[in-house]
Every structure is written in structure tokens, then in C-alpha cells.
Amino acid sequence: MIPLSWYLIFSAALFSIGLFGVLARKNVIGMLMGVELMLNAVNINLLAFWSYLYAGVNGLVFVAIVFVAAAAEVAVGLALIISIYRRKRTVVPDEVDGLRG
Amino acid sequence: MTIQTLVWLIPLPPLLAFGLIVLLTHRRRKLSHGLAIGSAGVSWLASMLVIIQALRMPKLAQTPIVSDIAWLPLANDPIRIGILVDPLTVVTLFFVSWTVLMIFIYSVGYHNFGQPDGEHDRPGLPPKGAHITDANGQAQHVPSVEPMYSRFFALISLFAFGMYLLVVTDNLLTLYIGWEVMGLCSYLLIGFWYAKPSARDAGMKAFLTTRIGDVFMLLGLAALYQVTGTLNFRATLANPAVLGELAAATSPVLGLSWAGLIAILLFIGTIGKSAQFPLHVWLPDAMEGPTPVSAMIHAATMVSAGVYLMVRFFPLLTAGWQPGEALTPAMQVVATIGTFTAIFAAVIALGQNDIKRVLAYSTISQLGFMLAAVGVGSFVAAAFHLVTHAFFKALLFLGSGSVIHGMEHGVMHTGEHLDPQDMRNMGGLRRTMPLTFWTFLAGGMALAGFPLVTAGFWSKDEILAGAFNGGNWVVFVTLAVAALLTAFYTMRLITLTFLGQPRTTAAGHAQESRREMTLPLAVLAFFSVTLGWVGIPQDFPLIGGILPNWLDEFLGGMLLTHGEAALHHSNIPLWTSLIVALGGLTLGWLAYRRQAAGQVDILERGLGPVYSLIQNKFYxxxxxxxxxxxxxxxxxxxxxxxxxxxxxxxxxxxxxxxxxxxxxxxxxxxxxxxxxxxxxxxxxxxxxxxxxxxxxxxxxxxxxxxxxxxxxxxxxxxxxxxxxxx
Amino acid sequence: MSGMQIVFLVAAAITLVSAVLVVTLRRTMSSALLLVLTLLGVSVLFVLLQAQFFAVVQVLIYIGAVATLILFVVMLTRSVMDTSEPQVHKNWWLAALVSLVVFVALVVTLSSWQAFPQVQRAIPADSGENLAALGKALVDPNGFALPFEVASILLVATMIGAVYIASERKGEE
Missing domain, CATH: 1.10.287 (Helix Hairpins)
Structure with a gap:
């Protein structure tokens, strides 16, 4: 029997690692991977609560929607990366500063 | 298909058309306008079926057509949205569906469908015309088709969706959504020719100005939800217990009752949307958009939406008030703003020379009439004028578009450099543009309230009678003066444009517009004349009682207090309307029939500096x-x-x-x-x-x-x- | 310690270690490959949570689609990848600090919940998701039909948008 707290601590750890990736990576693809880790941590959390506390269907719907959002985010994000790469020959967000004031 | 399902479906075809045009057919002009007009036609047909069905129901006011679903299943108390067809919806739906369809058809002609592309036209600017060689080998300058033709139809379709949504909905939240959709569309359409700085500014001005009102309206919405826990019209407005509670409870602002506070907040939304003083400034500038847009915004839909909101919330505004009593503070606010706007805008309209601007100010003024009627408690009169005004103002705007088109044709022919919208350059157009003239005359007479035969007379008479019978002397006298001015500037408009001799060569070469444009004019003219006959007061001298006063019965049934205080009839308001209408028309004709080219306006000669104050819209x-x-x-x-x-x-x-x-x-x-x-x-x-x-x-x-x-x-x-x- | 717990600990350890490597390695290619491993570990945890369906979905969508897409992009943009210098910012310690604080805050918040040790499984040991109920809830007008439709519109919009953004247009270099 695995205690609920294990899952929650695991997801907290995964979330923090992902956060580190988003904050620290130079490379925008690396940032995107960090976001994926964070989303996975959220899903673990949702499913853990579903499994332990609320056996209904609502938690599952949330997870499904997170999947959809993640897929959409990656598709658009990567399309943007390709587009920026094509114009600027870079994938480092700090070098893309067309909007800097 | 049940009638409920049909009502649900009314707003959808224009939305569908918008999506299809934007995504798929924007390169194909014919397909685009076919989709737009087809969708408007389907909505029109559905509306007519619903209206016929609704009119057959004997107790529509007590048992309206309703249907709703849970929209956002949140926690235990889902937010529900639904539809509601009661007498007010029926009359609103009637004018919305007709005017929208007519304006769609008119737009085809207005944007020169079927004409060649102009050599110098580009998106964001009005078409400048094309040079072609005709069959005889002669070079000619002819109108060219609008470069963003499909985009226009997509946007007005979205606009129509917003209005239909607002009309058939049964709660304030979806009404607000429709309201904002229209706000967005009006921004896009006023700034339709976005390469013109003036159009761009006008679009932004309209958007920002109405936004001021909308913020307050949102506050009113939130307050209503906070206090009653629901935004549904039936649950709040047709529920004496809730209304009584709201009227009795004191709100934290200025000692108003909650009912009064919410009504005033919503009314500020109306001030923005219906361009009442002091937020009226955007509407005249909105004339930068294409003329069908002016008709759409200033007659059929957006500005009407503001008045519709106030008429819809009439029970809340007047909660705790009985006919014959002194007005509540909220009603005083509405009556004051409405009355003041009516006379203020009417005065400004005297000094305008742009044909569309005169109509814009007259719209502001007429909306003021309606709101004044709401403020003094004349529910039926306000709704009546809303409907008749929608028809004759749509007619006048479309007519003015036709005039401008004819003038542009003349300008192209002669190659002069003059403003085709300036009335001082027109004159004598009745000969070259007979169909436009006669329909415009019908609309103008309705606006001026020409006695007995026009719709505007009957609805304006009701408003004056409402103000008089309620004992609101100031409102009555001010509105009577405003009505006199209305008749005067209407006659000035007609005289300068159509009567007399052409004041420029271009005016002499003006040409009647195409059939797509004149057909809607004829239809709207028909309604501008006949629609008043549904609301002839029972005790009107001579002809009262020949036709039953159907509208009063139909709409009045919605009010909880209806019929308790029988209003005694007096002939004073009747004589007043007769005198101001005929007097204003006569004065206008006498003053302007001899206006020659380049001559100074007679009012300017008479009023001097005051006139420049008027001409500059009181700064x-x-x-x-x-x-x-x-x-x-x-x-x-x-x-x-x-x-x-x-x-x-x-x-x-x-x-x-x-x-x-x-x-x-x-x-x-x-x-x-x-x-x-x-x-x-x-x-x-x-x-x-x-x-x-x-x-x-x-x-x-x-x-x-x-x-x-x-x-x-x-x-x-x-x-x-x-x-x-x- | 039961067998389940051992499986959990092993899977969690692999996942976390590979996650750390994902965010720290210099070569983006290696990161992306390790991301696949991390996602696989997460799907193992899904199985342990008796969410078998979502474990499969995780493999299909995340590994099959998302990670593959990322790998493609990594390969497409390889020419500008410079692996000679660290792939994290100079002030990465700040990010590490923030992440650590977030982690500690989450754990502290969790440990303050008194009822924690008593929580028992709500799902019977031998069952998984009630997929029929989930499917019905997604298309039920009184359930989640609207969010579901919105999600599908989002996907369509994404598809169109991604194609539009990433497509090469005439007139560009």
C-alpha cells in the first residue's frame, strides 16, 4: 500500500525540477521540456487525488483536458520555435528581443 | 422541431456565415455575400415563424416561450443560459430581423458588387472608382467594387449574431455577451476603412467611449447577481417578491434602493451604447464607417440595444413606483438624461451640413425621446418608438447612402472636387433619384411625425401623452420643443437635398441607385408608414377604435401593474404633436426652399455666434x-x-x-x-x-x-x- | 515494505533522476531522449494509481507525439546548438533556489494536513477508470460537453495556427 503523500511529494519534486528547467535553461526547447515536466507533475497530482479521495469522473476529465492543452501548447510552441529559427537562426530566447522596450 | 428549438437557432446562421466567410470563402465575393444574405434570410424566416407562433398564444405575457440549459456546470449551482420570447422580444425581433435583412441586401449594391476592380483601390480605403472603356470605345470613370468586400459581410454577419443573441436571450449575462460582440463589431466596422486616420480614430473613440458605459453595466450585472443570485429575466423582472425586496432594500450608494442603483448602473451602460449625453460623442464620428454600417449601428441594432435593455429592465427601474406617483430617483435620472439629450442633439442637428451627421444627431435625439419615455414610466410608448424609429431611421440612413452614391456618381462624371456628403452641394435630386426621394420622404415624414399617415407620429404622440399624463411638465415641454426642432431639421434635410434646383453640376448628374439598394428602401418605407397603425390610441378623436390598440394590449400585458391606473385622455398632447410636426415642417420648408449655392445658412445669418456654437456641437x-x-x-x-x-x-x-x-x-x-x-x-x-x-x-x-x-x-x-x- | 512500494520507489527514482538530467544536460538531444524516459516513468506511476487508461494515453500522446515532436525540432535546429558552454544561465542558482523554495513550501504545506495518514484508496484494488462514465460525462450536456467542445476547437485552432506559423511563405528568405 503506497501512501498518498509519496505521490504528492514526488509530484512536488517533479514540478520543482520542471520549474528549474523553465527558469534556467538558455534554450527555448529546454524550457518547453521543463513545461512538459510541470504538466506531468500536475497530472500525477490530479490522478493521485482521484485515486485516493474522489473516485468520480471529474478528476479524469481534468486530466484529459490537461492532455489536450499540453498537446496544443507543444504544437504551437514548436511551430513558433521553427518560425523564429527560420528568421533569426537562433533558439535562444534572450537573442529574440524584437519587443524589448 | 419545437418552437423552443427554433428560437435557439435564430442567432446561429449569421455566426456560421461569419466563420465560413472568414475561413473559407473570403476570396469569393459572390459566395460570401450569398452566405451572409442567406444566413440573414434563414434567421429572418425563423424569426417570422416564431413571431407568428407567439402571436397565436393568448397569454404570451404570462406564459412566454422559455427554454434553458445548464451552461457552466460549476459546483452545485450551474450557470444557466436560455431563450425567452415574450411580447417585448416579439416586437424587437420583428424590427431586427427585417432591418438586418434589408441592410444585408442593400450592402451588395452599396459596395458596388459586379463592378470592376479599381486600379488604385487597396484594402483599408474606400474604393476610388475604375477607368474602363465601354462598348463604344469611350473611356469612362465608373464606381469600383470594395476591396474588402467579403470582410464586410463577415463582420456584419457577426454583428447580426450579436443582436439576435441579445434579443432572444433570457438572462443578463448572455445579453452582455451579445452587447460586447456588437461593441467589437462596431469598432471593426467603424474603422472598416482603417487606412483612413479619421476612421481609425472614430473606431477607437466608439470603442473606448462605449467601454466606459460597459464597465458600469458590468458592475450593475454583478450587483444584480450579488443581490438576487440570478441573472434570469423571468426570475427577477417578472417576480413581484424580488422586485419588492429590491425596491425596499437600501444600497450603500447615495441612499438609493438596490433596484434604483442597479437600474442606474445598467442605464450608464445604455448611455454609452445608445449614445446619450454625456457619452454621445462617439456616434457622430461613427459616420466614418460605410453607410450600411451606420444604418446597422444607428438604427437596427446597437443603439437600439441600449434602449431595449432599459425597456427590458423597466420593471426593475420602476420597482416600488405606481403610475401617477412622483418619479423615483432612478427614473428621474433616466428621464432627465433622456430629455436633455433629446433637445441637445436636436439643436446640434440644426447646424450640421453633412447629411449623415444630421441623421446621427437625430438618432441621438430620438433615443433620448425613448429613454425619456422609459423614465416617465411610459413603457409601451418607449418600445413603440423603438420599433418605428428602427424602421424609419434604417430607411433614412440607407436613403442617405443612396444619395451619397448618386452624388459620387455625379462627381465622377463631372470630375469636380467636392464633398458628396455635404447637403449644400446637393439640391434637386428628386428628379434624378425619384425612388430614393419618395422613400426618403416617407422616412423623413415619419421622423418628423407627420400626422396620421406615418408611424413616427403615433409613437411620438404616445411619448408626449405619457409625459403629459404623468404630470411631468418639464419633460413634456422640452420634448415638444425637441419634436419641433426635429421636424424643422428634417425638412431642412429634405429641402436642401431633394427640392429646388441642383446647386452643383455634380448634383445635376446624380443617378438613381441600383435595384439592390432601392428595393430595401421600398420595403422599409412600407413599414415606416404602416407600422404606426398597430398602436393608435383607443380614445383618439375620429379614428380611435377603428383599429384596436393592439400594441398597448400586447406589450402592456407584461407589466405587473398594468391597467390599475387608467390614464385619463387629454387632447393637449395630441394638438401639441400636430402643431410641432406641421409647424416645424412648414418653417423648415419656408426657411430653406430658396437656399442657393454658396449662400450662408439662414440660421447662421439669424443666430450668429450661437450658430457656430451649435455647429461645433457645443464644443x-x-x-x-x-x-x-x-x-x-x-x-x-x-x-x-x-x-x-x-x-x-x-x-x-x-x-x-x-x-x-x-x-x-x-x-x-x-x-x-x-x-x-x-x-x-x-x-x-x-x-x-x-x-x-x-x-x-x-x-x-x-x-x-x-x-x-x-x-x-x-x-x-x-x-x-x-x-x-x- | 510491500512489492508495490518498491516498484514505486524505483520508478520514482528513475523518473526524478532523468528529470534532473533533462533540465541540466548540455546536449539538447540527450535531454530530449531522457525526457522520453521521464515520461515513461510517469506512466508507470499512472499504472500504480490504477489509471491504466491514462498510462496508455501518456505513452501515446506524450511519448508518441509530444516527445517525438520535440526530437524533430531538436534535430531541425541542431546547427545552432552550441554544446561547448553550459546550457543554463549564469544565474542558474537563482532558479535553483526558487525551485527549491517552491518544493519545500509544497512539502511543508502537505505535511501540515492532519488527515494525511488516514487517507485510504477510493478506487477498489482491481479496477481502473470507469471509462464508460468518463466518455459519457465528456459528451453529456449536463456534464462536460462544453469544455470538451472547447478543447476540440482549441485543437483545431492549434492545428491551423501551427501550420500557418511554421509554413514557409513566399517572399521570405
């Missing part, structure tokens, strides 16, 4: 510019940007850096010379690094912002725990 725009816009620009450009940002913030940063440099220099000089060179160097470079580190907060790098955001989040969490939980 309201200039006042707003002085009081609001320039201070705002000053705050942003001078105060914030120049002083706070460049001065103080940068000053602090520079100060820190300078201080570091200074400190480094001092250290270098004193401690280095006196103590140890290396220590001095280390401190100085450390300070320099500190300055560089501070500067890093301004890099424009997203990840650093994220780090800062996380820091703040953590800080907030810590504070929360420290202050709230411990």
Missing part, C-alpha cells in the same frame, strides 16, 4: 479633449514617462551607479593611497558589479521575469502564512 469634444484626453496624455508622456521613469527611476539607478563610482573613486583616492591598493580596487569593482546587477532587472528577458514572478509568489505565500494563518 463637447474639445471639452473632453481638454479635461480627459490631454491630462491622460500628459500623465503618461510627461509625468510617468519623462519624470517618474526617466527622472526618478532612472535617476535612482544612475544615482546608485554614480554613487558607486563616486565611492570607488573616493576609496581609490584615500584608502588606496593611504592603505592598500588591492582592497580599494576590490571594493570599487564590487560596487560596479552591484550596479550592473541592478541593471539586469531591466533586460527584457522572459526567464528573469519568471524568476521575479516566482519570487513575488513565494513572498506572497510567506506573507499569507505569516499574517493570515499564524
Amino acid at each position: 463637447v469634444d474639445e471639452l473632453y479633449s481638454l479635461v480627459f484626453i490631454r491630462p491622460a496624455v500628459w500623465v503618461s508622456e510627461t509625468l510617468v514617462a519623462k519624470w517618474i521613469d526617466l527622472g526618478i527611476l532612472d535617476g535612482i539607478l544612475h544615482g546608485i551607479a554614480n554613487f558607486g563610482l563616486w565611492l570607488g573613486r573616493q576609496l581609490l583616492r584615500w584608502i588606496d593611497l593611504l592603505v592598500i591598493t588591492n582592497t580599494g580596487n576590490a571594493v570599487a569593482s564590487g560596487t560596479g558589479k552591484f550596479g550592473g546587477w541592478l541593471r539586469r532587472f531591466h533586460t527584457g528577458r522572459i526567464q528573469q521575469y519568471m524568476v521575479m514572478a516566482m519570487f513575488l509568489l513565494i513572498l506572497t505565500g510567506v506573507l499569507f502564512y505569516a499574517l493570515v494563518l499564524v
Whole structure:
């Protein structure tokens, strides 16, 4: 029997690692991977609560929607990366500063 | 298919058309306008079926057609949306579906469908015309098709969706959604020719000005939800218990009752949307858009939506009030603003020379009439005038578009450089444009309230009678004067445009518009004349009672208090309407029948400086510019940007850096010379690094912002725990 | 310690280690490959949570689609990848600090919940998701039909948008 707290601590750890990736990576693809880790941590959390506390269907719907959002985010994000790469020959967000004031 | 399902489906075809045109057919002009008109036609057909069905139901006011679904299944109490067809919806739906369809058809002709592309036309500018060689080998300058033809139809389809949604909905939230959809569309359509700076500014002005009202309306919506827990019309407005409670409970603002406060907040929304004083400034500028848009916004839909809202919320506005009593504070506010706007805009309309601007100000004035009627408690009169006004004002706008088109044709023919919208350049158009003339005349007479035969007479008479019978003398007299002015400027408009001799060669060469444009004019003219006959008062001298006063029965049934206080009829308002209408028309004709080219306007000769005050719209725009816009620009450009940002913030940063440099220099000089060179160097470079580190907060790098955001989040969490939980 | 717990600990350890490597390695290619491993570990945890369906979905969508897409992009943009210098910012310690604080805050918040040790499984040991109920809830007008439709519109919009953004247009270099 695995205690609920294990899952929650695991997801907290995964979330923090992902956060580190988003904050620290130079490379925008690396940032995107960090976001994926964070989303996975959220899903673990949702499913853990579903499994332990609320056996209904609502938690599952949330997870499904997170999947959809993640897929959409990656598709658009990567399309943007390709587009920026094509114009600027870079994938480092700090070098893309067309909007800097 | 049940009638409920049919009502649900009414708003959808235009939305579908919008999507299809934008995504698929925007390159195919014919397909695009076919889709738009087809969708408007389907909505029109559905509306007519619903209206016929609704009219057959004997107790529609007590048992309206309703249907709703849970929209957002949140927690235990889902937000529900639904449809409601009661007598007010029926009459609104009637004029909306007719005018929308007519305007769609008219737009095909207005945008010169079927004409060649202009050589110099480009998206964002009105078409300038094309040079072609006709069958006889002669070069000709002819109108060219609008470059963004499909986009126009997509946008007006979305606009129609917003209006239908607003009309058939059964709750304030979806009404607000429709309201905002229209706000967006009006911005896009007023700024349709976005390459013209004036059109761009006008679009922004309309959007921002109405937004002021919308914020208050949203507050009213929130307040209503907070107090009653529902936004459904039936649950609040047709529920005497709720209304009584709202009227009795005192709100925290100015000692108003909750009912009064919510009504006033919603009314501010109406002030913005229906262009009432002091937020009327956007509507005349909105004339920068294409003329069908003017008809759409200023007659059929958007401005009507504001009045519709007030008529819909009439039970809330008048909660706790009985006919014959003194007005409640909220009603006084509505009546005052409406009455003042009616006369204010009517006066301004006297001094305008642009044919569309005269109509714009007359719209503002007529909306003021309606709101004044709402304010003095004449529910039926307001709704009646709303309907008749929608028809004759749509007619007048479309007619003016036809006139402008004819004038443009003349200008192209002669090659003169003159403004085809300026009435002083027209005259004598009745010969060259007979169909436009006769329909315009019908609309103009309805606007002026020409007795007995026009719809406008009957609805305006009801408003005057409502004000008179309620004992509101100031409102009655002011509105009577405004009605006189209305008749006067209407006659001025017609005389200058159509009667007399052409004042320019271009006017002489004007040409009747195409059938797509004149057909809607004829249909609208038919309604502008006949629609008044549904509401002839029972006790009208001679002809009262020949036709039953169907409208009063039909709409009045919605009111909880209807029929309790029978209003005694007096002939004074009747004579007043007769005199002001005929008097104004006669005066207008006498004053302007001899107006020659280049001659100074007779009012200008008579009034002198007052006239220039009128012509400049009482300098309201200039006042707003002085009081609001320039201070705002000053705050942003001078105060914030120049002083706070460049001065103080940068000053602090520079100060820190300078201080570091200074400190480094001092250290270098004193401690280095006196103590140890290396220590001095280390401190100085450390300070320099500190300055560089501070500067890093301004890099424009997203990840650093994220780090800062996380820091703040953590800080907030810590504070929360420290202050709230411990 | 039961067998389940051992499986959990092993899977969690692999996942976390590979996650750390994902965000720290210099070569983006290696990161992306390790991301696949991390996602696989997460799907193992899904199985342990008796969410078998979502474990499969995780493999299909995340590994099959998302990670593959990322790998493609990594390969497409390889020419500008410079692996000679660290792939994290100079002030990475700040990010590490923030992440650590977030982690500690989450754990502290969790440990303050008194009822924690008593929580028992709500799902019977031998069952998984009630997929029929989930499917019905997604298309039920009184359930989640609207969010579901919105999600599908989002996907369509994404598809169109991604194609539009990433497509090469005439007139560009």
C-alpha cells in the first residue's frame, strides 16, 4: 500500500525540477521540456487525488483536458520555435528581443 | 422541431456565415455575400415563424416561450443560459430581423458588387472608382467594387449574431455577451476603412467611449447577481417578491434602493451604447464607417440595444413606483438624461451640413425621446418608438447612402472636387433619384411625425401623452420643443437635398441607385408608414377604435401593474404633436426652399455666434479633449514617462551607479593611497558589479521575469502564512 | 515494505533522476531522449494509481507525439546548438533556489494536513477508470460537453495556427 503523500511529494519534486528547467535553461526547447515536466507533475497530482479521495469522473476529465492543452501548447510552441529559427537562426530566447522596450 | 428549438437557432446562421466567410470563402465575393444574405434570410424566416407562433398564444405575457440549459456546470449551482420570447422580444425581433435583412441586401449594391476592380483601390480605403472603356470605345470613370468586400459581410454577419443573441436571450449575462460582440463589431466596422486616420480614430473613440458605459453595466450585472443570485429575466423582472425586496432594500450608494442603483448602473451602460449625453460623442464620428454600417449601428441594432435593455429592465427601474406617483430617483435620472439629450442633439442637428451627421444627431435625439419615455414610466410608448424609429431611421440612413452614391456618381462624371456628403452641394435630386426621394420622404415624414399617415407620429404622440399624463411638465415641454426642432431639421434635410434646383453640376448628374439598394428602401418605407397603425390610441378623436390598440394590449400585458391606473385622455398632447410636426415642417420648408449655392445658412445669418456654437456641437469634444484626453496624455508622456521613469527611476539607478563610482573613486583616492591598493580596487569593482546587477532587472528577458514572478509568489505565500494563518 | 512500494520507489527514482538530467544536460538531444524516459516513468506511476487508461494515453500522446515532436525540432535546429558552454544561465542558482523554495513550501504545506495518514484508496484494488462514465460525462450536456467542445476547437485552432506559423511563405528568405 503506497501512501498518498509519496505521490504528492514526488509530484512536488517533479514540478520543482520542471520549474528549474523553465527558469534556467538558455534554450527555448529546454524550457518547453521543463513545461512538459510541470504538466506531468500536475497530472500525477490530479490522478493521485482521484485515486485516493474522489473516485468520480471529474478528476479524469481534468486530466484529459490537461492532455489536450499540453498537446496544443507543444504544437504551437514548436511551430513558433521553427518560425523564429527560420528568421533569426537562433533558439535562444534572450537573442529574440524584437519587443524589448 | 419545437418552437423552443427554433428560437435557439435564430442567432446561429449569421455566426456560421461569419466563420465560413472568414475561413473559407473570403476570396469569393459572390459566395460570401450569398452566405451572409442567406444566413440573414434563414434567421429572418425563423424569426417570422416564431413571431407568428407567439402571436397565436393568448397569454404570451404570462406564459412566454422559455427554454434553458445548464451552461457552466460549476459546483452545485450551474450557470444557466436560455431563450425567452415574450411580447417585448416579439416586437424587437420583428424590427431586427427585417432591418438586418434589408441592410444585408442593400450592402451588395452599396459596395458596388459586379463592378470592376479599381486600379488604385487597396484594402483599408474606400474604393476610388475604375477607368474602363465601354462598348463604344469611350473611356469612362465608373464606381469600383470594395476591396474588402467579403470582410464586410463577415463582420456584419457577426454583428447580426450579436443582436439576435441579445434579443432572444433570457438572462443578463448572455445579453452582455451579445452587447460586447456588437461593441467589437462596431469598432471593426467603424474603422472598416482603417487606412483612413479619421476612421481609425472614430473606431477607437466608439470603442473606448462605449467601454466606459460597459464597465458600469458590468458592475450593475454583478450587483444584480450579488443581490438576487440570478441573472434570469423571468426570475427577477417578472417576480413581484424580488422586485419588492429590491425596491425596499437600501444600497450603500447615495441612499438609493438596490433596484434604483442597479437600474442606474445598467442605464450608464445604455448611455454609452445608445449614445446619450454625456457619452454621445462617439456616434457622430461613427459616420466614418460605410453607410450600411451606420444604418446597422444607428438604427437596427446597437443603439437600439441600449434602449431595449432599459425597456427590458423597466420593471426593475420602476420597482416600488405606481403610475401617477412622483418619479423615483432612478427614473428621474433616466428621464432627465433622456430629455436633455433629446433637445441637445436636436439643436446640434440644426447646424450640421453633412447629411449623415444630421441623421446621427437625430438618432441621438430620438433615443433620448425613448429613454425619456422609459423614465416617465411610459413603457409601451418607449418600445413603440423603438420599433418605428428602427424602421424609419434604417430607411433614412440607407436613403442617405443612396444619395451619397448618386452624388459620387455625379462627381465622377463631372470630375469636380467636392464633398458628396455635404447637403449644400446637393439640391434637386428628386428628379434624378425619384425612388430614393419618395422613400426618403416617407422616412423623413415619419421622423418628423407627420400626422396620421406615418408611424413616427403615433409613437411620438404616445411619448408626449405619457409625459403629459404623468404630470411631468418639464419633460413634456422640452420634448415638444425637441419634436419641433426635429421636424424643422428634417425638412431642412429634405429641402436642401431633394427640392429646388441642383446647386452643383455634380448634383445635376446624380443617378438613381441600383435595384439592390432601392428595393430595401421600398420595403422599409412600407413599414415606416404602416407600422404606426398597430398602436393608435383607443380614445383618439375620429379614428380611435377603428383599429384596436393592439400594441398597448400586447406589450402592456407584461407589466405587473398594468391597467390599475387608467390614464385619463387629454387632447393637449395630441394638438401639441400636430402643431410641432406641421409647424416645424412648414418653417423648415419656408426657411430653406430658396437656399442657393454658396449662400450662408439662414440660421447662421439669424443666430450668429450661437450658430457656430451649435455647429461645433457645443464644443463637447474639445471639452473632453481638454479635461480627459490631454491630462491622460500628459500623465503618461510627461509625468510617468519623462519624470517618474526617466527622472526618478532612472535617476535612482544612475544615482546608485554614480554613487558607486563616486565611492570607488573616493576609496581609490584615500584608502588606496593611504592603505592598500588591492582592497580599494576590490571594493570599487564590487560596487560596479552591484550596479550592473541592478541593471539586469531591466533586460527584457522572459526567464528573469519568471524568476521575479516566482519570487513575488513565494513572498506572497510567506506573507499569507505569516499574517493570515499564524 | 510491500512489492508495490518498491516498484514505486524505483520508478520514482528513475523518473526524478532523468528529470534532473533533462533540465541540466548540455546536449539538447540527450535531454530530449531522457525526457522520453521521464515520461515513461510517469506512466508507470499512472499504472500504480490504477489509471491504466491514462498510462496508455501518456505513452501515446506524450511519448508518441509530444516527445517525438520535440526530437524533430531538436534535430531541425541542431546547427545552432552550441554544446561547448553550459546550457543554463549564469544565474542558474537563482532558479535553483526558487525551485527549491517552491518544493519545500509544497512539502511543508502537505505535511501540515492532519488527515494525511488516514487517507485510504477510493478506487477498489482491481479496477481502473470507469471509462464508460468518463466518455459519457465528456459528451453529456449536463456534464462536460462544453469544455470538451472547447478543447476540440482549441485543437483545431492549434492545428491551423501551427501550420500557418511554421509554413514557409513566399517572399521570405
